[in-house]
Amino acid sequence: xxxxxxxxxxxxxxxxxxxxxxxxxxxxxxxxxxxxxxxxxxxxxxxxxxxxxxxxxxxxxxxxxxxxxxxxxxxxxxxxxxxxxxxxxxxxxxxxxxxxxxxxxxxxxxxxxxxxxxxxxxxxxxxxxxxxxxxxxxxxxxxxxxxxxxxxxxxxxxxxxxxxxxxxxxxxxxxxxxxxxxxxxxxxxxxx
Amino acid sequence: xxxxxxxxxxxxxxxxxxxxxxxxxxxxxxxxxxxxxxxxxxxxxxxxxxxxxxxxxxxxxxxxxxxxxxxxxxxxxxxxxxxxxxxxxxxxxxxxxxxxxxxxxx
Numbered sequence: 001x002x003x004x005x006x007x008x009x010x011x012x013x014x015x016x017x018x019x020x021x022x023x024x025x026x027x028x029x030x031x032x033x034x035x036x037x038x039x040x041x042x043x044x045x046x047x048x049x050x051x052x053x054x055x056x057x058x059x060x061x062x063x064x065x066x067x068x069x070x071x072x073x074x075x076x077x078x079x080x081x082x083x084x085x086x087x088x089x090x091x092x093x094x095x096x097x098x099x100x101x102x103x104x105x106x107x108x109x110x111x112x113x114x115x116x117x118x119x120x121x122x123x124x125x126x127x128x129x130x131x132x133x134x135x136x137x138x139x140x141x142x143x144x145x146x147x148x149x150x151x152x153x154x155x156x157x158x159x160x161x162x163x164x165x166x167x168x169x170x171x172x173x174x175x176x177x178x179x180x181x182x183x184x185x186x187x188x189x190x191x192x
Numbered sequence: 193x194x195x196x197x198x199x200x201x202x203x204x205x206x207x208x209x210x211x212x213x214x215x216x217x218x219x220x221x222x223x224x225x226x227x228x229x230x231x232x233x234x235x236x237x238x239x240x241x242x243x244x245x246x247x248x249x250x251x252x253x254x255x256x257x258x259x260x261x262x263x264x265x266x267x268x269x270x271x272x273x274x275x276x277x278x279x280x281x282x283x284x285x286x287x288x289x290x291x292x293x294x295x296x297x298x
Contacts, residue, residue, distance in 0.1 A: 015272070020199055022272055023206040023254075029279055029286040030209035036289030 045084040045135075049105075049113070052077040052142070055190045070189030072144055072170060075106040078113055079140070079191050084123065098123040099160065100136050104151070106168065115166040117151070117174070119159035141179070141187030152179040152187060203258045210251035210275060213282070217244035246278035 015022040052070040070077045082101040104117040121136035138157035143150040149170055153159075155178040165171050177183075184190060217240050253271035279286075 016269065019268060019272075020202055022275075023199075023202040026275055026279070027202065027205040027209050028290075029282070030213060032289035033282045033286040034212075034289075036285045036292065039289075039292060 047081045047083040049078050049080045050191060052079055052189050052191045055141075055185065055188060070142060072106060072142075072149065075108065077142070077189065078105045078107065079103070080105050080113065081135075081137070102137060102159075103166075104140070106170070114168060116168045116170055118164040118166060119162070121157075122160050139181065139184050139190070139192040141184035141191075142189040143187040147173065148175045149173045150175045150177060150187075152177045152183050154178075154184065155180060200258060203254055206271075206275075207251055207254040207258060210247050210254055210271075210278075213278065214244050214247035214251055217241075217247060217278075217281075243278050243281060246274045250274035250278060 015025060054068045054070050080103045082103070084098050084100055099120040099122060101118065101120040103115045105113040105115055108114050119138075121138075123136070124134065136157070138154045138159065140154075141152040143152070151174060153163075153176065158178075163176055165174055184192070250271045253274070257268065257271065
C-alpha cells in the first residue's frame with residue numbers, strides 16, 4: 001500500500017513538471033476510456049432477410065419446412081430487418097436511440113427486393129453486460145383477398161410509430177389489422 | 193524542431209480528448225430541452241456540467257498552448273489542474289480499459 005502511494009505521488013510529481021508526458025498520459029486515459037466504453041456497450045446487429053412462407057397447416061408456420069414461399073400477384077414476399085448499426089461517434093456523444101427497422105418486401109421482375117411496408121421498434125437494452133438486446137419484431141399474417149390485402153399484426157407488438165406504406169403496386173390495397181396469435185395463424189401466409 | 197512538433201502533436205491529441213470529454217460529460221438534455229428533475233437526477237445534472245466545464249477550460253488552455261498563446265498570466269500548467277479534476281469520473285473506467293487487453297489476449 002505504501003509503495004503504491006509513493007509510486008503514485010512520484011508519478012504525479014513527474015507529470016506536474018513534465019508537460020509533454022502529462023499530455024500523453026491524458027490522451028492515453030481518454031483513449032482507454034473510449035476503448036472500455038466501446039467494448040462494453042457498442043453492439044451493432046447485422047440485419048437479415050427472411051422469406052415468408054405459406055401457411056398450409058392450422059398450426060405454426062415456422063414448422064413448415066419445404067413450404068411454398070408466399071406470393072402476391074406472383075411476386076415472392078420477404079421480411080427484412082435492416083442492419084442495426086449505430087455510429088460510434090453518435091453513440092458516444094449523444095444518447096443513442098437505435099431502432100429495429102423492418103420492411104415487408106416483394107421480389108420484382110428484375111429480382112430486386114422492393115419495399116411494401118416499413119415499421120420499426122425501439123431498441124431496448126444497450127448490449128451492455130446484463131442488459132441484453134432483444135430482437136423486437138411482430139408476427140404478421142397476410143391474406144390476399146379480392147380487392148384488398150389484409151395484413152394482421154400482433155396486438156402486443158405495436159410498432160413505434162405505426163406502419164409506413166411505401167409506394168408499390170400493392171399500396172392501394174393494403175389494410176392493416178391488429179389481431180392475436182390465433183388470427184395471425186389462420187391467414188394464408190405467416191411470419192413469426 | 194522535431195521535439196517541438198512532437199509537443200504540438202500531443203498538445204493536439206490532449207486538446208481533442210478534452211473536447212470529447214467536455215461534450216461527453218454535458219448531458220444533451222441540459223442544453224437542448226427543458227428538463228424536469230427528480231431528486232436523484234439533480235445530483236447527476238449538477239455534477240455533469242461541472243466536469244464538463246473543467247474539461248472545457250482545460251481544452252481552451254490546451255488550444256492556446258497549441259498556438260503558443262498565453263491567456264493573461266496563467267501558467268502553462270493551468271490546464272493540468274482542470275484536466276486532473278475533470279478526469280476523476282472516468283479514471284476507474286480508463287484503468288479498466290487499460291487492463292482489458294491483458295485479459296483478452298493471452
